[in-house]
Amino acid sequence: MRKSKIEVKAGTPVALRQTKKSQVLEMLNGGGVSVVAIADALSISKQAAYSLIGDVKRSGVVISGAVKDGAMHYSVVQKKKAKAKTLAFGKGASVSDAPSH
Template identity: 75%
Template sequence: MRKSKVEAAPAAPAEKPQTKKSRVLEMLNGGGVSVAEIADKMSISKQAAYSLIGDVKRGGAAISGVMKDGAMRYSVVQPKRAKAKTLAFGKGPVVSEPASTPLVAD
C-alpha cells in the first residue's frame, strides 16, 4: 500500500538572527560606546570587541573615538561633505568630459 504524502504548509520565514557585527554597528550608531561595554553586552573578550569594531570600519562606516572618563568611546560619524569652493578648485571628486575620440588619418 502506498503512503499518501501530506504536504505541510510552508513555515513563515523566520527572521535571521542578528550578527555580532550588526549588533556592534547598532551600538556604535546609538552613541559613544566603549570596548568594555561591547564585550560585556555580547559576552566576548575585549580583543574580539576591537576586532568587531575593525570589521564595521572595514565595512565602510566612519568611526570616531573620543577619550571620556578614562575610556575610549567609539561612535559612527557622518562623512563630511565637500564644500562648493573646494569642488570649484578641483579638490573634490573629479568630473570631466568623456575622452575625445582620436582623429583618423585619411
C-alpha cells in the same frame, strides 16, 4: 552549521539572526560606546570587541573615538554609502523616478 533564519509558524514573518558585527554597529549608532561595554554586552573578550569594531570600519562605516570618563568611546560618524555600481542598477536609495529612454 549556523542557521541564518529562524523558522516560525505560517503567516508570521521570518526574522534574520543578528550577527555580532551587526550588534556592534547598532551599539555604535546609539552613541559613544566603550570596548568594555561591547565586550560585556556580547560576552566576548576586549580583543574580539576591537576586532568587530575594525570589521565595521572595513565595511565602509566611518567611526570616531573620544575619551570619556578615562576610557575611549567609539561612535558612528558617517554611515556606509552605497556603491556607484549599486546605484546604477537601481538598488540604492537614490533611484530616479524619471522614466528611462
